[in-house]
Amino acid sequence: MRFLLLLVLLPLIEVAAFAQVGAKVGAMNAVLMTLATAFLGMFLIKTQGFRTLSLVREQIAQGQMPAQAVISGLLVFVCGALLLIPGFVTDMLGLFILLPFVRNSLADMILSKGIVVQPGANAGNPRKSADGGNVIEGQYRRED
Secondary structure (H helix, E strand, O other): OHHHHHHHHHHHHHHHHHHHHHHHHOHHHHHHHHHHHHHHHHHHHHHHHHHHHHHHHHHHHOOOOOHHHHHHHHHHHHHHHHHHOOOHHHHHHHHHHHOHHHHHHHHHHHHHHOOOOOOOOOOOOOEEOOOOOEEOOOOOOOOO
């Protein structure tokens, strides 16, 4: 229901904001500003996507969990998509989330909601079998 309401209200809000900005700076300037933010969005999606991918590879190679980099890259991608959508409200939201401290705070909040398993977190802890006993790993050979 909320998504449907957002889907209906967002274009109305964008048109009203566009009319207000167009009245202040002129219609042609408003159109040029919208086009400029769309190109900025395309540029961000392209460059930051590759940057995030290389950062994730680097962190995996170092044995680190790249969760923060993945979430941050995803947020940059969302910002680029918001900048691609014509309108000033989505542009302002996209630019706000692009601020590093906002993006990092959002990434931390998203990570705190999910479960992130660190590699080697159970090292030294024995696994439990279905009946609750310890599982001992090893090799064996049957001699008859």
